[in-house]
Amino acid sequence: MNVLIITGGSNGIGKAIAEKYTLEKHTVFSISRSKTTNVSYQQITADLSNTSEAVNTIKTVFSELDLNAISSITLLNNAGSLGEVNTVGNLDFEKIQQTIQLNTITPLVLSNEFIKLTKELHCKKQIINISSGAATSPYSGWSIYCTSKAALDMTTRVIAIEQNEVDNDVKCVAIYPGVVDTNMQAAIRKTSEKEFKNVQHFKELKENNELYSPEFVATKVYQIDIQNQLENGDIVDIRTV
Template sequence: MTQHLTILTGASRGMGLEMARQLLQPGHTLITLSRQPSGQLHAPEGAQLEQWAQDLADGAGAARRLRDWLAGQQAGRFASATLINNAGVIPRIAPLSDSDAADLANALRVGLEAPMQLTAAFLGATEGWAVPRKVLNISSGLGRKAMASQAAYCAAKAGMDHFTRCLALDEAAKPHGARVCSLAPGVIDTDMQVQLRGADASDFPDVQNFANLKAGGMLASPAGAAARVLAWLQRADFGANPVADVREA
């Protein structure tokens, strides 16, 4: 059976885990990259799953591993190839002046550097594949709106948006370039939201706003958000706007 290939980062929890579950359908091969494999993921008959234990703080190592794996695949094995850069971290919530240098570096490595390195490896290794290719970067509204005590996360997502714009120009100039999009998935009820709601108000002026989102039932479930993101990936006009938001649909 010809398989559709998807590579997904940050698949061990939250929306990433739900995307992985929904992608594991007959006719699909899923490669996940997370610090720890998930015991909740199982491939049904007709699907294939590989879980790579990979710390994306070492983006260069992850990119080498991905490039080598892709280079070893037989021509014609896959009917399509997609990379979803989903992983991200929020460092300790605090003003930049009170932030730890190593913590900031880790957030930028995982949230921006690794996606760029993985995207370069994916597109370079598959450039000769005569199949549709896509790159979906999971961004955030905070990449487009400044927020106090969130400098590293906002910067990583803003950088993701802008490198996707540049990438879209690169790929549009090629005869069979990939389609790319940096997509904000909306506000989701994940561990990241718990972290934001639990921050000290003296460090995080917006803490009450996040508490109100939870109290008002305004957070999407991880499964619902995953379904909307994957539906966007299948749109006929995917990539027409390289920076988008699911709430624009």
């Protein structure tokens, strides 16, 4: 049995990835604040911005698994938020906290639990973090998002270094999906130029049909995974692999 546990699998990239892995005969568990319809993978509703709820939910997933039957198991940290788009000095402090919680703290917490819960499993074990080019490219108005994704990349690197030092390790990698036609992109295009001076560029990407589809990204992520293209700690843009 090949298992995928994915956060934010109810829409966008997450839904497309969950559907792709299900199609490829994986047992898929989606953890998200909402459910979607007409899918065959298992959906668990949870507020991932609540640390205790996130931890309890992944423990519940493991309690439902026959660990002796697992050939591979993956935690895919996909859930995230753009957060408030505005310059520093004009942000709501609670929105800063909420976005950092979801984009950075929750993946770290879930990765911590995943490594604990798989310690005795001798099979392919991995964590895939969906990050962003914004982790390395600063955008005016995106301080929260850029910061949270940069932190996620560092989390990836640190976990990889730690796991390289132990037997029966967990691989940890991060993938930049490129600019994808999702609800997040729609929200970006609605921001004002005062709040986000690069907004016109993203509008033009949509107008020129230069956005990736979630399905394209899902296929690329699956290929990278199954073909074992990445080493522990790698952080890659799907446009380069």
